[in-house]
Every structure is written in C-alpha cells, then in structure tokens.
Amino acid sequence: MPKKVETIVLHDSSTPVLGDIQKGGNIVVTSLDTLLNQARANSLWPLTFGLACCAIEMMSTAASRFDLARFGSEAFRATPRQADVMIIAGRLSKKMAPVLRQIYDQMPEPKWVISMGACASSGGVYNNYAIVQGADQVVPVDVYVPGCPPSPDALIYAVIKLQEKIKKRKFNKIIEINARTLESDKPQEVHA
C-alpha cells in the first residue's frame, strides 16, 4: 500500500495544507499557539552532531565570544531524546547516513534540522561516491547554511531564521502527529 505524502514531509514549512481536519481549531487556541511557539523557539536545544570541520565552528558558536546561550540553545545534548534541533555539521558520508536517520528518528517531536555548511547541504566539493549529496536526502532540513565552514555569526543567523520559522507555526500543525498513526503507517512486525 503506498504511503501517504503527509507522513513523508512531516514538519517541513513547504508542507502543503493537508486536509480539512487541520483547518479548524485556530480560534480557540491562538494564544496557546503563540505561547507554545515562543517556548519552543527560545529553548532550542541542539543535538551534538559534529561530523567534520564545521563542528569546530559549531563549538565556537557555543563559546563565550558568540554565545549561543543568548538564544536559549546553549545546552548541546549528547542524546537525541533531549534535543530539539539537529545541527548537521560536516560532510555526511553514506556510511553515516543510516546513523543520522536513526538518531533523527529518536528525537522527540517537534524537531528541526539545520544543515550546516556546503558539504552537509549539498555535498560541496565532495561530489563523489562516498558523500551523500545533501543531507535532505536523508532527513527533512529546515534551514540551510552556506559556507565552508560557516562562521559562527552565520550559524547564529540560521538559528534566528529557524526561530522565526518556529514562531510562524500554527497549532493545527500539531495534529500532524496524529497523522502518523494512520493504519498504513503502524510499524509492522517483521518476522526474521
């Protein structure tokens, strides 16, 4: 049975309006909407996912000169269970791609992805057999940051862009979590 489209592009901003079920409910919960979005946008805990040299700039972003803590993102988590945003910092090799996907799946909803640098976003100079040509082939990416590597300022700019995006989210998007529990998407038992 073919999978429904809404489960694939789960929380990207380019997701089209899905159905009538998500159109209602905006009058009652607008304030809650704003509150939730403010809380989410201003406590983005990144997942430590340094893959290459971009990770050095990512660490520098969290250090005192640039101080990512000013945006509530100082707590770099080593476990995906406590992280909100995954910063893919560095080139993503094809061996690493399943690991990245698994870690992304382990993050709790709502979750976002920043693709940091040319290599993570598109492969960069590494147009070869070993590197995934863009991390968006593996996970849905919300913000792309060009640069090789992007300076900490550029990464902070991306975090600000992501915060703007989160603040524009509508509450009815939360219903899309329910869209996952469609019959066809329930995990099926595999007999070895």
Added chain:
Amino acid sequence: MSVSLFRDVVKPIATGFGITLKRLSHKKETVFYPEQRREQYPRTRWRHFLTRYESGLERCIGCSLCAGACPARCINVVAAENTDEKRFSPGERYAERYEINMIRCIFCGYCQDACPTGAIVLRKNFELADYKRESFVYTKEMLLESYPGEADAPWVGEYEEVK
C-alpha cells in the same frame, strides 16, 4: 580543627571566587550578534557580486574562466554576443546567464582570482541562510550590482560594528 577547616574549606573557596571577582572587571568578550556585528576582516570571502564599470557596463565577458577554476563546479555561465543595439559589456560577449549554486560554493575565492576583468568579487555579507534549497541558486539578476560600486559599499544594516 578550626585551622584545618580554614585551610581545607575557606581558603580554597576564597581563592576560587577571587578569580571570579577578578574576571568581573574584565572586558566582556561576547559580540551581541543580531544587534552588533563583528568587524569582518578586509579579505573576508562571502557573498558574490558581479561588478560593473563606472559607465554602468558589466565587467563580465562570459569567458567561463571562473567556472573552470571552481573546485566545487558550482558556477554556470552561458555567454552571448554583444551587438551595438544591445550592449551589456565592452567586449565581444557578455554573460547571458550567470548562476552560482551558493549551497555548493565553498567560498574559496578562486573565481575571483581567475576572473580577467575583475567581474566576480566576494564580499562580506554572510547572512545567506535560507529555508529552501531552490533559493540558493543565485541568478545573474541577484548577483549583478544595481549601480557601479555597490559591492564595495559598506554593508548596510541596523547593526553597530565592534572589534
């Protein structure tokens, strides 16, 4: 008892917080980025510009040397002939299309070095992050400066620059 209490507990704590006290008077290192902006170095390489001559003609002659020098193969140049009615650049040809895939570009500046007319330059605007992959293909309209000398003009923003 009291001597060892002083030596083992009070003195180390006082020493430790003494360092904290000393650091309080130091200059703060943090650059408050969205409000302030770090001063970029003179040869910083970020956003590309296609420059013009003082007369308003484009410098780019569509020779594709930048595309050849690019290690990431992210530049696409399509050249066309100038005519006397429609003249874009002083030479025989001009770039009909000039596209840079900014997400694949590694900002090495080889295109700037290779350019015989100094048409493509890299300047200091690093605020390039965006949501969509498609929006990173910068076309000629986006890269070409609207008036001669726009690329060298100070980067306008509501920020103050700090050292």
